[in-house]
Amino acid sequence: MPPRTQPGAPPPEAPGKPAHPLTAVVRRLRAVRRPRPRLTGLGTGVLVTVVTVLAGTTDAMFFDGPGAFFGVVFVAVCATAAVYVRPYDLVAAPVSAPIAFAVGIGLTADSGGGGLAGHLLGLFTGLALMTGWLYTGTVLAALIVGVRALRLPSRRRRSRRCSATRRERSPR
Numbered sequence: 001m002p003p004r005t006q007p008g009a010p011p012p013e014a015p016g017k018p019a020h021p022l023t024a025v026v027r028r029l030r031a032v033r034r035p036r037p038r039l040t041g042l043g044t045g046v047l048v049t050v051v052t053v054l055a056g057t058t059d060a061m062f063f064d065g066p067g068a069f070f071g072v073v074f075v076a077v078c079a080t081a082a083v084y085v086r087p088y089d090l091v092a093a094p095v096s097a098p099i100a101f102a103v104g105i106g107l108t109a110d111s112g113g114g115g116l117a118g119h120l121l122g123l124f125t126g127l128a129l130m131t132g133w134l135y136t137g138t139v140l141a142a143l144i145v146g147v148r149a150l151r152l153p154s155r156r157r158r159s160r161r162c163s164a165t166r167r168e169r170s171p172r
Contacts, residue, residue, distance in 0.1 A: 041092030044081045048093075049100040051077040056108035065110045066126060071133030074101060078137035082144035090149055094142040101134045102127065 039047065055073035056066045063069075074097075082093040102123075109122035127134070 038086065039081065039084045039089070040086060041089035041096075044085045044089065044092045045096035045099065048077050048081050048096045049103055052100045052104035053107055056104040060108040060110075065122075066105060066108050066130065070104065070108075071130060071136075074104070074133055075137040075140060078141040079144060082141040082148075085145070087148070087152055090145045093145050094138055097138040097141050098134060101130075101137065105130065 052070075052074050055077075056070045059066050059068075059070040077100075078093070078097045081096065085093045105126040106123045109119065109126040112118040112122060114121065
């Protein structure tokens with residue numbers, strides 16, 4: 001008599017054939033509880049901007065301007081915003097990333113004591129030297145949002161004319 005299993009449990013593997021390691025990883029990933037998205041589009045922009053400016057300020061206080069710490073925090077907050085944004089506002093995560101990056105660089109860039117011209121020069125230099133972090137954060141947010149958008153169920157309702165139910169004649 002075969003061993004009894006719980007209802008809904010996966011079928012036991014054949015004794016001579018080991019399970020593929022990738023299958024076990026996929027099962028574990030499906031069992032992980034996913035966070036509920038709660039950020040609006042505006043909330044996503046504010047979160048990314050505030051955290052990016054704080055990271056730039058911290059990096060500028062300890063070092064000579066925004067650097068690697070600023071970039072790592074920017075990429076992390078972009079990924080976090082893309083995961084927690086509501087499905088209706090998915091496009092806000094990749095759009096707010098470059099805006100927040102420019103604001104963060106603009107507020108924390110080294111002006112060199114040259115007034116407005118020096119500050120603008122520091123802004124453009126920072127943007128030119130840190131484009132790798134900008135592209136990484138923006139592309140990562142876009143990839144996460146793209147995967148989430150593909151996983152969304154279609155909300156389009158089918159009309160009666162196109163439905164699979166059999167059409168009957170209307171009563172006279």
